Amino acid sequence: MQQLKNVLQLIKLGEKLKMELRHSWLSNGRRESVAEHTWRVALMAMAIEPYLHQKVNSERLLKMIIIHDLVEAYAKDIPAFHTMDNAEQKALKRQNEIEAIEKIRDILGDENGQAFYHLWFEFEDKITYEAKIANALDKLEAQIQHNEANIDTWLPIEHEMTFMLQKHTAFDPVLNELKDLIEQEGENKLLAANIDIQRLKENLN
Incomplete structure (x- = not known):
């Protein structure tokens, strides 16, 4: 059956996320893979969902999380600090990822592929409450991983980024409280x- 062959091709594409390394280190000194990051974002979603004040479509949330980094099988992982203050690089990253999700859609070539495509854009554009949660957890997991890694693996810009999570969590009080806990851990590590924490915070104001 051709459609199952397409499904298998997509599954095999997922292996690339096991090999694609992020700019994050584990507590044992090993680089983190994209697949490992995605898995823990999904775990975070399952763990925090019962405490959110608003009802969540958990199936849609988990699907978005699983799909959101799949484009990196083609487009590679680009650390946030590379595009944060560079509009040209940000636009290039966006274009490369759109081309990647189009390839992923076309691998399946049916309604399921179209669903992958729409879920990715929903996440990227933070259209829904679920997309906003997925985006916030994505950012929070990255900071948790930094907190767990040796401080020597942090770049100076990542010292400042410890205190830049508010913009991703402000929409929800529970996520904001979780952010405070994670930020405090990062501050303690710094x-x-x-x-100089005071200098870092002054630079952000």
Whole structure:
């Protein structure tokens, strides 16, 4: 059956996420893969859903999380700090990822492929409550991983990014409270490394 061959091709594409490494390190000193990051974002969604104040479509939320980084099988992982203050790089990343999700849609070539396509755009454009949650958890998981890694693996820009999560969580009080816990862990880690926290915060104001 041709459609099952297409499904198998998509599944095999997923292996690339096991090999694609992020700019994040584990507590044992190993680089993190995209697949590992995605898995823990999904775990976070399952763990926090019962405590959210608004009803969530958990199936849609988990599907979005699983799909959102699949484009990196083609477009590669680009750390947030590479595009944060660079409009040209941000636009290039967006274009490469759109081309990637179009390829993924065309692998399946049916309504299921179209569903993947729409879910990815829903996540990227933060259209729904579920998309906003998925985006927030994506950012929070990255900071958790930084907090767990050796401070020597952090770049100076990542010292500042510890205190830049508010914009992703402000829409929901529960996520904002979780952000506060994660931010405090990051601050404690920076303080233990004798990083000037006050200067960092002043630079952000």
